Amino acid sequence: MPELPEVETVRRQLQPWLSGRTIARVELLAPPGPKYASLERAAGQAIERVDRRGKFLLMPLSGGDELIAHLGMTGVLTPGGTGQPGKHLRVAVDLEGAAPNRLEFNDPRRFGRFLVVRRGEYGALPTLAALGPEPFDESFTGARFYQALQRSQMAVKTYLLSQRPVAGVGNIYADEALWRVGVHPLTPAARVKKEQASQLLAAVRDVLAASIEAQGTTLADYRTVYGESGDYADRLDVYGRAGQECRRCGGRLERLVVGQRGTTYCPDCQRRPTDRRRRAK
DNA sequence: CGCATTTCCTGGTAGC
């Protein structure tokens, strides 16, 4: 499922092809709705560039609008124009100029979004409006991350998934980063120590950077713009490995549910924070 | 406002 590394991979591939291109028309094949709002406004505007914030692709348009794509779980962007439209084609963007001159958005599960807003006006996208810092922003320090964590009593994993303390971390990389620093996913965010917070931010950066280098993690649906799989799945230490052995201590990885999300962790490396109510054994 | 819960959606798969 596309998280920051997968979206960044797609961005890097789209950028040289799409930037500067003028949109001739946009065809909406999905039922109209807020997930596909205002697409008709894009016609006649040029795509200035392809940016990314967290898991959102942001394409500022020359007429003062902005085209926003979120891949959800199963969204795939591909240069189209070949063959018949697929069963799950939701949006097709026709471009002026030489082929390939069509961008297709396929999304079997329809969790994705593909819409136009006035530039910078993210009222329809509250998560984007309240998005935390980009993890690779150099002015984003461990101290600032610690301050952000201090503001919430939520389980640290759930808080990471909210996109508020840092942008772009999803279920896979949250589990990976927490395992790397030995923090239990249910630890209240505000109880993460200052030193741990710095280590956690460093771990988030390391795992995201390594995955970007591998062009992301393909478990099922994610593909790059050119249809390739991401190779990071082979390097996952915890996600999807419940019941297998921990690569650090050799113990058995366990699965639990945190904030309605499947979570894998090592009960030996990631100790639960002290619970005062726990009875003596 | 903060946080928990529910909803959206369908391919894949386990079980019979």
Place this chain on the structure above:
DNA sequence: TGCTACCAGGAAATGC
């Protein structure tokens, strides 16, 4: 083989 039941989950909507 074909059927049902259930699971996966990012973000928004809803509830308290």
